[in-house]
Amino acid sequence: MFTQIYYTGNSTEKYSQLAKQMDALLTGEKNRYANLSNASALLNQFFDRINWVGFYLMDEDELVLGPFQGLPACIRIPLGKGVCGIAAVNGKTIIVPDVNAFPGHIACDSASQSEIVVPLRKNGEVLGVLDIDSPELDRFSEADLAGLELVVEVLNKHL
Structure with missing residues (x-):
């Protein structure tokens, strides 16, 4: 059963x-x-201040759109392309303060201005990525990176 939690305290x-x-x-x-x-x-x-959150999952040599919240999105992303494809290949979280300044950015929603992408792993293998977009420049911080990596570590147990 889902119970609403009101998040309090500092970022950690x-x-x-x-x-x-x-x-x-x-x-x-x-x-x-x-x-x-x-x-x-x-x-x-x-x-708050986001316009898209969801998952892209590995399917052979590309990422395929998975469950998400937001406007319709790109369905397939080649590995090594865009923020999601690069994060999947490198297996590392990427924060992009300004997507328009990111070489090879794939624009699924023109409102998106910044982005954070966190790889999902099972037994050391990248299964896909968590992708969160914001309509604000420089929306995501190092605290978000650390916090989302913690949350994704918990999520990975359930995949």
Whole structure:
């Protein structure tokens, strides 16, 4: 059962609360798509000043759109292309303060101005990425990077 949590405290405390809520929400469900759907809804509720949050999942040599919250999005992203494709290949989180200054950025929503992408892993293998876009420049911080990596670590247990 989902219970609304009101996130309080500093960034570290808020992300810790979010990670605990993510774990509670997903515990007991084995279906990857159900868990990713609820994860995208929870993240959409957690963040302000964003316009898209969702997942791209590995499918052979490309990323394919998974569960998300926001406007319709690009369906397929080649590995090594755009922020998501580069994060998937490198296996590292990427913060882009200004997507228009990012070489090779793939514009799915012209309103997006900044972005953070966090790889999803299972047994050391990249399964896909969490992608969050904002209509504001420089929306995501190092605190968001650390916090989202914690949340994705919890999410990975349920994939």
